[in-house]
Amino acid sequence: MAEHVLVFGVGYDIPQRMRAAGARSGGEVTTSVMCWPEHLEKLDDSEEHARVVVLRPDAPDSEWLALARAVHALHPVTRIGSFYDDCRPQAALVAKELGLATHRPEVVELVRNKHAMRRRLAAAGVEETACAVVDGTEALREFAAEHGYPCVVKPVDGAASKGVSVLRAPEGAESAFLRASGIGAGSEVGVEEFLSGDQYSVEAFSEKGEHVVLAVTRKYSDPVSLVELGHVLPAALDPQRRAAVESHVIRTLDALEVEFGPTHTEIIVTPAGPRVIETHLRTGGDELWTMVTDATGVDMIECQLRQVLGETVLPGVRAALADPARPTRCEAIWFAGAPSSGTLVEVAGAGAALPPEVTLTVLGKPGTPLNGLQNSFSRLAHARAHADTAQEAVELARRAVAGLAFIARHPADQADIL
Numbered sequence: 001m002a003e004h005v006l007v008f009g010v011g012y013d014i015p016q017r018m019r020a021a022g023a024r025s026g027g028e029v030t031t032s033v034m035c036w037p038e039h040l041e042k043l044d045d046s047e048e049h050a051r052v053v054v055l056r057p058d059a060p061d062s063e064w065l066a067l068a069r070a071v072h073a074l075h076p077v078t079r080i081g082s083f084y085d086d087c088r089p090q091a092a093l094v095a096k097e098l099g100l101a102t103h104r105p106e107v108v109e110l111v112r113n114k115h116a117m118r119r120r121l122a123a124a125g126v127e128e129t130a131c132a133v134v135d136g137t138e139a140l141r142e143f144a145a146e147h148g149y150p151c152v153v154k155p156v157d158g159a160a161s162k163g164v165s166v167l168r169a170p171e172g173a174e175s176a177f178l179r180a181s182g183i184g185a186g187s188e189v190g191v192e193e194f195l196s197g198d199q200y201s202v203e204a205f206s207e208k209g210e211h212v213v214l215a216v217t218r219k220y221s222d223p224v225s226l227v228e229l230g231h232v233l234p235a236a237l238d239p240q241r242r243a244a245v246e247s248h249v250i251r252t253l254d255a256l257e258v259e260f261g262p263t264h265t266e267i268i269v270t271p272a273g274p275r276v277i278e279t280h281l282r283t284g285g286d287e288l289w290t291m292v293t294d295a296t297g298v299d300m301i302e303c304q305l306r307q308v309l310g311e312t313v314l315p316g317v318r319a320a321l322a323d324p325a326r327p328t329r330c331e332a333i334w335f336a337g338a339p340s341s342g343t344l345v346e347v348a349g350a351g352a353a354l355p356p357e358v359t360l361t362v363l364g365k366p367g368t369p370l371n372g373l374q375n376s377f378s379r380l381a382h383a384r385a386h387a388d389t390a391q392e393a394v395e396l397a398r399r400a401v402a403g404l405a406f407i408a409r410h411p412a413d414q415a416d417i418l
Helices: 014-023 037-042 061-074 086-096 105-112 114-123 137-147 172-182 240-253 288-296 300-306 314-322 390-402
Strands: 003-010 028-035 050-052 079-083 131-134 152-155 165-167 189-193 196-206 211-222 228-235 260-270 274-278 330-336 343-348 360-363 381-387 405-409
Touching: 003 014, 003 061, 003 086, 003 274, 014 079, 014 300, 028 037, 028 061, 037 050, 050 330, 061 086, 079 086, 079 300, 086 105, 105 114, 105 131, 114 189, 114 240, 114 274, 131 137, 131 172, 137 152, 137 172, 137 189, 152 172, 165 172, 172 189, 196 240, 196 288, 196 300, 196 314, 211 240, 211 288, 211 314, 228 288, 228 390, 240 260, 240 274, 260 300, 288 300, 288 330, 330 390, 360 390
Parallel strands: 003 028, 003 079, 028 050
Antiparallel strands: 131 189, 152 165, 152 189, 196 211, 196 260, 211 228, 228 330, 260 274, 330 381, 343 405, 360 381
């Protein structure tokens, strides 16, 4: 059967893989794209799409719907592809308009809006975490006075740790509010009680409302910016704690009415038990999707694209996880932060010999302005490693990163000449 998939936002190599999957099965898969201008540079296969429709990020929903109807009239759309956070609300609206399957608009909003998510989890009896949407520094201070310091201030709909900070005293309220509200026009600011404990994420896959946990990942974050510095999976957890983490995430996905696809749910195991930080209707970033594949044999991206094309994938996922012959090893990644100021000149040490279990990737380019660890995009390098245990894998990755040195240029002070 011929399929026409309308992809929203950046799809990286997924549309190409979908077209290849169609060719292998003897069918035909055509792809079109609706995206923002900033996504164009990430469309490596732009010439392979039937059409690419580009809209401004602030284009109204009516414009997305009108152009999607035009595409559908020219070439009937049979599937909706929405693989990352950008343009997901528009994908949900178009799918509803065309009578096609993807995440419902209500589910997308619950996952996108962290305050709405917390209200839903409280109403469903999953967990209670104090939170509020605040309109200024005074409201922020009032929340902290009631619930205590420290507290976390973040954009309600943010990602990649952009605009997130920990408020530890009243005098920091103004800068925390400005940081959270400054990531984009109209960004609402949320504040939450600070959750203390070890951090984890749960990588799962869903189908027809059933959820299968693929891996629990131990996460390490910078204590000031909360930007993630490292991950290792499977996390070294005792069976009781692992069961509690997995059960809590499944209850969360049920409460949010997630029906299909990959999810990445970040949690903290507090003294009172697991508590959700946020969840996403996609695979985790920071190469977690490839780490899951290497550690479990389950390719989350392949499962996602096959599911979009109408295949049932969960039985195969379960079989892969239960396969006694599958590789059992731990995968880790560790990131290097950035100096607090200057301009990057060189990353030294990247050519050093490394063990075969380790790969090193330099992210920072010469000329990059340096402003410390502001968000996930300000990290300058990372190392991937695998080993028999989580501790060994993390140590290998951290040692590789520790061997780097960042050479930066700082302008000399220009003193006034009298």
